[in-house]
Amino acid sequence: VDKGSIVRTELAVKDIPAEALLGLAGVKAPLNGKVTMIIKDFQMAVSSHAAATVACVGSVELRNGAYRLPESSVKKLAKAKAMAYLKRKFPDFASAGIPVAKLTARWKAKNGIAAVQGAHLVSTDLKADWTGKVDIAKEGLDGFLRIDFHEKDPKKARLIPLKYHTRPAYGRLAGTLTEWHLRSVPVSRVPAAIRARLRKAAGR
Numbered sequence: 717v718d719k720g721s722i723v724r725t726e727l728a729v730k731d732i733p734a735e736a737l738l739g740l741a742g743v744k745a746p747l748n749g750k751v752t753m754i755i756k757d758f759q760m761a762v763s764s765h766a767a768a769t770v771a772c773v774g775s776v777e778l779r780n781g782a783y784r785l786p787e788s789s790v791k792k793l794a795k796a797k798a799m800a801y802l803k804r805k806f807p808d809f810a811s812a813g814i815p816v817a818k819l820t821a822r823w824k825a826k827n828g829i830a831a832v833q834g835a836h837l838v839s840t841d842l843k844a845d846w847t848g849k850v851d852i853a854k855e856g857l858d859g860f861l862r863i864d865f866h867e868k869d870p871k872k873a874r875l876i877p878l879k880y881h882t883r884p885a886y887g888r889l890a891g892t893l894t895e896w897h898l899r900s901v902p903v904s905r906v907p908a909a910i911r912a913r914l915r916k917a918a919g920r
Contacts (some may be wrong), residue, residue, distance in 0.1 A: 749781015834917030
């Protein structure tokens with residue numbers, strides 16, 4: 717393909733190991749599991765800044781995997797109110813990761829920026845939803861996170877802040893897949909449209 721040309725294609729894969737797929741895309745992420753993905757209307761200019769020209773719509777589903785939190789991110793979460801619970805719930809999460817029963821997401825990308833309408837993660841007794849934007853070239857992300865705790869073990873549940881027993885926790889998650897930071901955000905500071913989007917994702 718000549719420089720200055722536009723690459724156009726569509727893609728569909730099923731039950732592909734996440735590590736292999738991420739490797740082909742040149743993306744570093746401590747994530748494993750089986751991936752099913754559909755990408756439509758993909759186009760990208762052949763140039764030295766190709767990633768910044770990507771446009772497409774897509775959806776992905778990952779099952780039976782795990783996500784290992786980046787070491788630097790774990791250090792930043794050391795004082796988080798729910799960290800004691802996570803350590804008790806997932807004793808080996810620093811090395812083995814947090815189990816991911818299912819992870820789904822839908823996005824629409826233009827000029828190298830993917831708008832994620834609602835990423836939905838189901839783990840053991842907790843669910844997380846995220847909506848925001850991903851800079852494809854920089855592998856950067858910025859958006860709002862919602863976490864719903866559904867702990868069944870009374871001893872472990874006592875480690876979760878009481879207010880999160882009956883309502884979700886919200887935060888702002890930004891950075892990259894390999895180094896991000898999470899800041900707690902009061903629900904009053906989450907725009908109503910974002911809350912609605914996260915609520916819809918959580919209802920899946």
